[in-house]
Amino acid sequence: MDSAILYIEARLQDDVELRDFTMVQEILERELAKKEKNLVFQVGENLLNDQRYASLALRGNYKNASSVLHSLNVVEYVGPANESTYYSTNNVAVRVQMYKxxxxxxxxxxxxxxxxxxxxxxxxxxxxxxxxxxxxxxxxxxxxxxxxxxxxxxxxxxxxxxxxxxxxxxxxxxxxxxxxxxxxxxxxxxxxxxxxxxxxxxxxxxxxxxxxxxxxxxxxxxxxxxxxxxxxxxxxxxxxxxxxxxxxxxxxxxxxxxxxxxxxxxxxxxxxxxxxxxxxxxxxxxxxxxxxxxxxxxxxxxxxxxxxxxxAPAPAIQYEILRMSIYTVPTRCDNGMTKFIGLHGLIADGIITPKCAIPCYRDAELEYVFDSVPVVELSSDEDRSNVMEGDQYGNQPNEDIGDLYGARLLRIVEQINKQPDGEISGRSLTQLPEMSILRHLRSSQCNLNMAYSFMEICINSVADSSNATTKEHSWEVVVNDESSDTEVQEESASSSNGKRERDEDELDLALKLVERVASTLREAKRSKRGQ
The missing domain is CATH 3.40.50.300 (P-loop containing nucleotide triphosphate hydrolases)
Structure with a gap:
């Protein structure tokens, strides 16, 4: 895999003045590229977050590097297709770019x-x-x-x-x-x-x-x-x-x-x-x-x-955009423990507490298939009050419902795509979680399920507004043209057929996911018998 390159960006601290980046850059690249170390890097991680691993990678140069660098980020892999985000220095060339x-x-x-x-x-x-x-x-x-x-x-x-x-x-x-x-x-x-x-x-x-x-x-x-x-x-x-x-x-x-x-x-x-x-x-x-x-x-x-x-983003990308707007990313840190490092998400900023992670899209699909917890759509004032204030016994609203955060976020994406307005932009998706909380939060704290509920309320309110506009427009058409009844019936039949096709597609997806899980379980049993 000689043609594979792993790019690492070394950002200098703002108050550090270096006239010549070249020497420091060459030292970093030489240490991080040594094949005998067999270092493993993950795209997206900041190597300086894990002091033990960074000192192992940089050895005697770690102290000097950490004193002048703000971050040491693994940013991009360029080479043959690879589904993994982890790469070994035995298989890739390392290129370090230093900047301020x-x-x-x-x-x-x-x-x-x-x-x-x-x-x-x-x-x-x-x-x-x-x-x-x-x-x-x-x-x-x-x-x-x-x-x-x-x-x-x-x-x-x-x-x-x-x-x-x-x-x-x-x-x-x-x-x-x-x-x-x-x-x-x-x-x-x-x-x-x-x-x-x-x-x-x-x-x-x-x-x-x-x-x-x-x-x-x-x-x-x-x-x-x-x-x-x-x-x-x-x-x-x-x-x-x-x-x-x-x-x-x-x-x-x-x-x-x-x-x-x-x-x-x-x-x-x-x-x-x-x-x-x-x-x-x-x-x-x-x-x-x-x-x-x-x-x-x-x-x-x-x-x-x-x-x-x-x-405009497809449903899988819509999910990831919402996910990245909310959650914190677990990353390697000292002593091999998992630490949550925020990516400007609402959890990282302390707007949503406590800290928790949302699974990636593929894992969320599995949650969605096997999730038996019913999700109640919220639209009325009474439902909204329950979400914001809890019940009469003082219970916290929408506490972790099985911790199936991925499945519920997938339902929100599904709810978005059922709206009559058509495609939604990435900008609107990015703003949806924060705007929903700002609009509907009435208590001092907001957990993830409360945030999800606020998002559902906002989406439903848009749907209700769109439906009201559509009904008013349809009524005007019927009044102005009595012959439009046939057209309305044809449109209704077409909509029904479209819904049936969507239901069949969702069923096919669910069956494929179930088959995938069943296949994995069979392989695990065979492996266990072999042992």
Whole structure:
């Protein structure tokens, strides 16, 4: 597995000043990569959390390393497909990247129409880890962006054939902008040895048009002229340009010609000209986001070398997003004991107590199948009062119901997907647990089952509101068109058939899970007989 690489990020403490990272970085990499130690690392862990294991890995260098490092995180595995998150130094090469977070922004006068930030920056710390997708879009983007910059330095005369423009498109709230910000942060760390300085330039196109209407084309041209000058002034500087909601200045010129949006047409022309001019530089990459792919100009789309859809999360990802918003992650610590290290979740912040863990999606599926505890849907004022205040005998509300936290969270995901509003964004999912607690908590403490109940109340209230709107709309249709009865009956029959199909799918899933568990039990019995 010689081609496999394990990336470890070493973040310096904010008050530590090191002129040369290279020596410390080389020492860390040498010690952590020694095959004779046969060290085992887990992706996602901070090695400094376990003093005993870190001292074993770093030996005599541990004391000095722990005095200057804020964290030593195992961040990514790149290599042949592997379902495990644990990797041995016997099978992977170890690469250590050392960095220090910037704490101040650049001068606003550099590009008044946007925001310029030195990277990596504390404002974007750990946002990458909070993003969850169904595919390895994060790994793909890091590899793509790294390759663009690496190859462009080697063959600068052929730069025109290597378009440095990546377009992320999809519904609002799916994490496109945050993904771009996190990507710029990761690449700034990954290529620290190649580029001494990294900058992120964020251009807010909606603000640009509203502030400089009738002068948009001039402002766009001025932005690209400034970026071009920055690239030429320092070839050891990496510039990442984020154009958020690019449809504001890259809308279809054909559509604009039929209306009166001449300012928008000129802005699109300036954008295309600027991309052609600055795109030839070897130290710049453009990241664009769009909520409306169909409205973009064809010439702009043609210049987008890479287009990646960012879709609304599937149920499995919805579960993981909710889970990561709530729970704390158990990790290795001193004396081999398990310790809960928070990932900005509500439990880590002490909003939900006591501390507890929620199983991953696959384990939650098994809980769901074998869970015999009935879950009561809450919607009435009486139910809400019981959740918030407990019963008349002073019992705590919704105490651990069998501790089947995964099964109940799966039911919440199922409840979300039954709503008539369609897809839910990752942003809404992330906010749901905290917003539910803020809205409905009336006591001094909140345990996990109470939080679940508040989430169910919020989801039901949205459903009730949607149903009321639907009924009112349906009544108006019937009054205005007596012939609509047949259509309503056909729609009802179609809905019934759809529900039957969903029930059959759920039954198939349950049978598959039961068969999987039964197979595991049979294998265990055979193994026991063999012994």
């Amino acid at each position: 977070l910037c704490t101040t922004n650049d001068d606003k006068d550099v590009i008044p129409q946007g925001e310029t930030t030195y990277m990596p920056h504390i404002n974007f710390n750990e946002i990458w880890d909070d993003l969850i997708f169904g595919t390895d879009i994060k790994g793909e983007l890091i590899a793509t962006m790294t390759n663009i910059l690496r190859f462009s330095k080697r063959v600068s005369q052929k730069r025109a054939a290597m378009n440095p423009l990546i377009l992320l498109h999809g519904p609002p709230g799916t994490g496109k902008t945050t993904l771009c910000q996190g990507l710029a942060q990761k690449v700034a760390i990954r290529l620290k040895d190649t580029y001494k300085v990294s900058r992120l330039i964020q251009i807010r196109t909606a603000t640009l048009l509203s502030k400089f209407y009738s002068e948009s084309a001039k402002q766009v041209d001025k932005i690209f002229t400034t970026i071009e000058r920055m690239c030429d002034d320092d070839h050891e500087q990496f510039i990442c340009v984020l154009i958020d909601e690019v449809e504001s200045i890259a809308s279809s010129r054909e559509a604009s010609m039929h209306g009166e949006a001449q300012d928008s047409l000129r802005a699109t022309n300036s954008l295309l000209t600027g991309l052609d001019r600055v795109g030839k530089k070897s130290n710049v990459v453009f990241l664009c986001t769009s909520n409306m792919l169909g409205s973009l100009d064809l010439a702009f789309l043609d210049r987008c070398g890479i287009r990646i859809p960012v879709i």
